[in-house]
Amino acid sequence: MSQQQTKNCITLRGSAQIICEYLKFAINSVLFQRGLYPPETFKAEQQYGITLLISEDAQIKNFLTNLLTQSEEWIINKKVSKLSLIIINVANKEVLECWDFNVQYEDGDVALSKEKNETVGSKDLKKIQQEIRDVMLQVAATISYLPFLDCRCSFDVLVHAKTDCDIPDKWAEAKPVEIANAQNVQLKTFSTSLHKMETVVSYKLVD
Amino acid sequence: MAKEGDMSLFNDVLEPFRRVINTDPPKDKLSSATKLNFSDSNQSLKEGLNNLLSLGKRKSSVCMNDVCTPEKRVRSESSSTPASAPPSPWEAKRLKIDLIAAKAQITKLESRINHQHTIRKEMQILFEEEKGSLIEQHKRDERALSDMEDRLQLIRRREQELKDEFSQYLKEHKEQKANWDREKAELHKQIADMKDKLLECSVSSKDQLSEMKKDMDELLQALEGAQSEVEILKGEVAKQTTRAEQCTTLRTQLEKQTFELQSVTNKLKELEYERDSYKDWQQQAKTAQKRLSNMAELEKEVNRLRSQERSLRDAVCNKLLLEEQVHQLQSRVDVLQPVQNELHEAKVKLATLESALEEWKSAARTHGVDSARSLSSALDSALNSQLNATAASSQAQSQLAQLTEEVATIKFERDKATGKLNELQVVRKNQESLIHRLQKRLLLVTRERDSYRQQLDCYEKELTVSLCGEGGAGSAALLAARVDQLERALQAYRDLLAQHDTPAHTALVETLRAESSKWREEAENLKRDVAKLRAQRDTLHANLERIGAQSQTKVLHLANNPAAEAQKQIQLDLEAAQEEIKRLKASLREGSGSRACPEEMQQLKQQLESSRIKLKRLKEEFTSSAQEYRDVCYMLLGYKIDRTGHKNYRISNMYAESSEEYLTFTLDDDGIEMVHTDYSSTLGELVELHLHQHRSIPLFLSALTMELFTRTTMQQVQ
Numbered sequence: 038m039s040q041q042q043t044k045n046c047i048t049l050r051g052s053a054q055i056i057c058e059y060l061k062f063a064i065n066s067v068l069f070q071r072g073l074y075p076p077e078t079f080k081a082e083q084q085y086g087i088t089l090l091i092s093e094d095a096q097i098k099n100f101l102t103n104l105l106t107q108s109e110e111w112i113i114n115k116k117v118s119k120l121s122l123i124i125i126n127v128a129n130k131e132v133l134e135c136w137d138f139n140v141q142y143e144d145g146d147v148a149l150s151k152e153k154n155e156t157v158g159s160k161d162l163k164k165i166q167q168e169i170r171d172v173m174l175q176v177a178a179t180i181s182y183l184p185f186l187d188c189r190c191s192f193d194v195l196v197h198a199k200t201d202c203d204i205p206d207k208w209a210e211a212k213p214v215e216i217a218n219a220q221n222v223q224l225k226t227f228s229t230s231l232h233k234m235e236t237v238v239s240y241k242l243v244d
Numbered sequence: 245m246a247k248e249g250d251m252s253l254f255n256d257v258l259e260p261f262r263r264v265i266n267t268d269p270p271k272d273k274l275s276s277a278t279k280l281n282f283s284d285s286n287q288s289l290k291e292g293l294n295n296l297l298s299l300g301k302r303k304s305s306v307c308m309n310d311v312c313t314p315e316k317r318v319r320s321e322s323s324s325t326p327a328s329a330p331p332s333p334w335e336a337k338r339l340k341i342d343l344i345a346a347k348a349q350i351t352k353l354e355s356r357i358n359h360q361h362t363i364r365k366e367m368q369i370l371f372e373e374e375k376g377s378l379i380e381q382h383k384r385d386e387r388a389l390s391d392m393e394d395r396l397q398l399i400r401r402r403e404q405e406l407k408d409e410f411s412q413y414l415k416e417h418k419e420q421k422a423n424w425d426r427e428k429a430e431l432h433k434q435i436a437d438m439k440d441k442l443l444e445c446s447v448s449s450k451d452q453l454s455e456m457k458k459d460m461d462e463l464l465q466a467l468e469g470a471q472s473e474v475e476i477l478k479g480e481v482a483k484q485t486t487r488a489e490q491c492t493t494l495r496t497q498l499e500k501q502t503f504e505l506q507s508v509t510n511k512l513k514e515l516e517y518e519r520d521s522y523k524d525w526q527q528q529a530k531t532a533q534k535r536l537s538n539m540a541e542l543e544k545e546v547n548r549l550r551s552q553e554r555s556l557r558d559a560v561c562n563k564l565l566l567e568e569q570v571h572q573l574q575s576r577v578d579v580l581q582p583v584q585n586e587l588h589e590a591k592v593k594l595a596t597l598e599s600a601l602e603e604w605k606s607a608a609r610t611h612g613v614d615s616a617r618s619l620s621s622a623l624d625s626a627l628n629s630q631l632n633a634t635a636a637s638s639q640a641q642s643q644l645a646q647l648t649e650e651v652a653t654i655k656f657e658r659d660k661a662t663g664k665l666n667e668l669q670v671v672r673k674n675q676e677s678l679i680h681r682l683q684k685r686l687l688l689v690t691r692e693r694d695s696y697r698q699q700l701d702c703y704e705k706e707l708t709v710s711l712c713g714e715g716g717a718g719s720a721a722l723l724a725a726r727v728d729q730l731e732r733a734l735q736a737y738r739d740l741l742a743q744h745d746t747p748a749h750t751a752l753v754e755t756l757r758a759e760s761s762k763w764r765e766e767a768e769n770l771k772r773d774v775a776k777l778r779a780q781r782d783t784l785h786a787n788l789e790r791i792g793a794q795s796q797t798k799v800l801h802l803a804n805n806p807a808a809e810a811q812k813q814i815q816l817d818l819e820a821a822q823e824e825i826k827r828l829k830a831s832l833r834e835g836s837g838s839r840a841c842p843e844e845m846q847q848l849k850q851q852l853e854s855s856r857i858k859l860k861r862l863k864e865e866f867t868s869s870a871q872e873y874r875d876v877c878y879m880l881l882g883y884k885i886d887r888t889g890h891k892n893y894r895i896s897n898m899y900a901e902s903s904e905e906y907l908t909f910t911l912d913d914d915g916i917e918m919v920h921t922d923y924s925s926t927l928g929e930l931v932e933l934h935l936h937q938h939r940s941i942p943l944f945l946s947a948l949t950m951e952l953f954t955r956t957t958m959q960q961v962q
Contacts, residue, residue: 097806104802127810191810196800204800211801 046149047158052231053112057105059169059227059234060138063176064101064122064194065091067136070180071124073190085170104194107205111198112232115142119197123214127189132214132241134183139235143228158230168227172236175224182222184243218242402958665767672760679753693737700730882949892919895945899952909941916941 047055062084069079069090074097079090092098111117122136144150145158195211204210216239224236608619707723878884882898891911896903908919918924918941924931927948934944 096809100802100804100806123807125807127807127814130811189810189814191807193801193805193807198798198800200798202798202800207803208800209803211799213799 046153047145047160047162047229047231049113049156049231050109052158052229053109055165055169055229056112056140056232056234057109059172060108060120061101061105062089062091062173063136063138063236064192065089066173066176067122067124068092068097068192070177071134071183071186071190073124073186073192085166085173087170087173089173103207104196107208108196111196111202112140116198116202117196118199121195121197121214122192123195124186124190124192127191132216133186133190134238134240135214135216135219137235137237137239139237141233141235143231143233145231156231160228160230165227165229168225172225172227172234176236179222179224179238183238183240216241405958662770665763665770668763669767672756672763675756676760679756689737689741693741696734696737700734703727703730881945883945897949897952899949899956901952901956 065079066089068074069076069092074092074094076090078092078094080093081088082091083089108117108120117140119140120138122138123132124134124136125132143158145156149159150156193211195214197213218241219239220242221237221239224238226233226235228234611622703726707727874885878898883895884898886894886896888894888908893909893911894906895909896906900906905923906921907924908921909916910919918931918935930944930947930951934940934947938944
């Protein structure tokens with residue numbers, strides 16, 4: 038029994054929470070790195086052993102909490118396959134950048150799941166955080182090669198959900214986005230042993 | 245008097261001079277005496293040397309000399325005639341000294357005289373000057389006198405006029421006095437008349453008074469009578485009031501009675517009405533009695549009608565029953581109608597089924613089955629065969645799954661194989677490098693061998709030379725041993741070489757080479773395949789994603805996302821900006837600035853208005869104050885000053901006889917100057933005196949005022 042207690046046990050909900058937390062920090066980091074909002078509206082916060090910046094803007098906060106609470110439910114129910122953070126030029130609605138967060142579902146620790154009678158994973162939390170930190174560092178490093186955004190930009194998050202998924206209140210269907218002449222950069226992936234998160238940034242290649 | 249005064253003043257002035265002249269000679273004498281005295285004293289000093297004792301006597305002699313001057317004259321006369329007797333040297337000396345002294349005195353006196361002369365001349369000049377000034381003053385005085393005389397004449401004239409006036413007034417006064425006296429006399433007469441009248445009146449009034457007193461007494465008596473009457477009347481009044489009270493009580497009683505009367509009459513009317521109604525009732529009763537006689541017939545009729553009603557009621561009950569029955573029947577019909585329809589349908593179905601059965605039967609007959617049991621067995625067999633088929637299909641499916649698994653395993657194996665291939669390639673590369681190294685070593689070894697051979701040849705040659713040349717036994721043995729040694733080494737090398745240069749080894753290398761080339765080719769092929777497969781995979785992935793995006797997933801997002809909000813904001817901004825542009829354009833079109841800020845315009849207008857009002861008020865104030873100032877000037881100084889133009893002023897006096905009498909002045913840089921006018925030419929005298937002599941305009945103006953005033957007053961007097 039004692040061995041079981043010491044062994045790491047990640048439930049489906051916990052895994053979804055980890056994923057959503059990662060999404061929150063990743064989206065905030067992108068917003069800061071890409072300069073969509075003035076830097077003085079961001080606050081430094083220690084997470085995953087590094088300093089990350091979180092927006093203090095009430096609107097953004099509200100938007101992200103709304104988005105991520107719903108997304109967590111969907112991830113638990115395996116309804117979501119991808120989340121896309123798109124950066125749009127406000128003037129002509131052109132999509133300049135697309136950050137795809139692909140969610141893949143894994144089985145976790147099958148033996149332990151059978152024991153516990155629910156789907157659980159047994160990956161070490163520290164290891165997961167280490168992996169997430171690597172991704173976050175990569176996100177921060179993207180600024181070196183992503184093209185400069187020299188126009189008024191805004192962002193949106195598109196959730197690629199399954200067709201049988203209900204559309205809740207305040208949500209609407211959107212058109213899938215496409216970037217012409219896009220360049221894809223695959224960042225590192227991490228896994229909670231229940232969910233695998235793959236981060237891809239695609240941006241318009243400027244000649 | 246003036247001359248006498250002048251003379252006295254003159255004497256006063258001359259007095260000191262006279263005194264000086266009078267006093268001068270004695271002074272002169274005194275000074276000469278003192279001088280003489282002085283010389284005497286000198287002399288006495290000189291003499292003192294000789295005779296000190298006779299000093300007192302000498303002094304007394306000096307005093308004597310002082311007193312008797314004629315003696316001195318005598319002596320001088322005597323001294324002036326020295327030829328009479330020869331003088332002694334001392335006397336001569338003394339005479340000389342006297343002479344010198346006299347001469348000195350003379351010069352002194354002369355100078356004094358000269359001095360006196362100069363003083364006299366100065367005095368004369370002074371007197372002359374004084375005389376001139378006095379003359380001038382005299383002239384001035386004379387002029388003043390003449391002025392005064394003029395004035396006096398004027399005054400006298402005025403006095404004369406006044407006297408005339410006075411006499412006139414006196415005459416008037418006398419006349420008036422006479423008139424008044426006459427009037428007085430008349431009035432006195434009137435007074436006397438009045439007094440008479442008064443007396444008469446007083447007498448008559450006294451008579452009247454007595455009469456009146458009598459009347460009064462009578463009246464008093466009458467009054468007393470009246471008072472007594474009044475008392476009587478009062479008693480009567482009291483009586484009357486009591487009567488009146490009685491009357492009122494009576495009236496109230498009367499009123500009550502009338503009220504009662506009215507009520508009684510009302511009752512009477514009611515009674516009459518009742519009586520009428522009673523009559524009606526009587527009539528009605530009569531008619532009722534008539535009707536009652538008809539009652540029996542009516543009762544019969546009622547019975548008849550009642551029986552009729554009963555029969556009708558029964559009929560109604562029957563009708564209700566019938567209706568109920570009808571209703572029940574109808575409901576039954578309604579229920580039965582669908583049953584009937586069903587029956588029809590069933591019949592139709594039966595017919596169709598029978599036909600179908602016939603068909604089935606015919607079909608069965610064609611298959612050779614006659615009975616139903618055989619048919620069922622046939623069906624069973626068919627079902628079994630179907631089951632078998634499904635089993636086979638499931639087996640096939642499982643086989644398919646197995647196969648797919650196998651395919652996966654094969655793929656895995658392929659991957660393994662490629663891994664092994666890679667490993668082998670690495671091994672081959674290692675081997676190739678080994679072979680290369682060995683070949684290099686081989687080359688080295690062969691070269692070494694060649695060099696050794698050469699060395700050996702050299703040694704052999706040397707050996708032969710040395711053997712031929714010296715021929716030492718020890719050295720030869722040594723060399724032989726060395727040769728042997730070398731040969732042995734050579735042999736060893738040869739063995740090594742032989743070992744390396746075996747054909748089997750070369751064959752192995754070749755086979756290995758061939759193998760490696762083969763593997764290489766294979767690897768190349770595989771690589772190509774991999775590239776192809778990757779491209780295929782990518783395209784498939786892309787397709788898949790597209791398909792997935794379109795069909796398998798749907799894209800959702802929050803309705804109020806930041807992008808939409810930003811879009812809205814920018815739209816709003818744009819609209820606002822366009823609105824503003826329109827507004828600005830409109831305002832521009834309407835006229836720049838005129839309506840741009842109506843508030844400011846309004847403010848400015850108000851300011852303008854207020855400043856105008858202020859200006860107007862200031863003007864009014866200024867004109868009023870200027871008018872006041874002018875009025876005050878006119879009242880105080882007696883001149884009205886008008887500004888006729890630039891630096892031109894016209895003044896007219898308060899006492900001027902006509903408006904034509906005015907003076908004109910112009911303002912110069914130096915001061916003010918009077919301009920010649922018609923009126924000014926008539927004032928030659930004043931102009932001459934005040935303007936030319938005194939050079940004072942105010943004085944001139946005041947003199948003019950004075951003159952005009954006197955003239956006007958004189959006119960008034962006359």
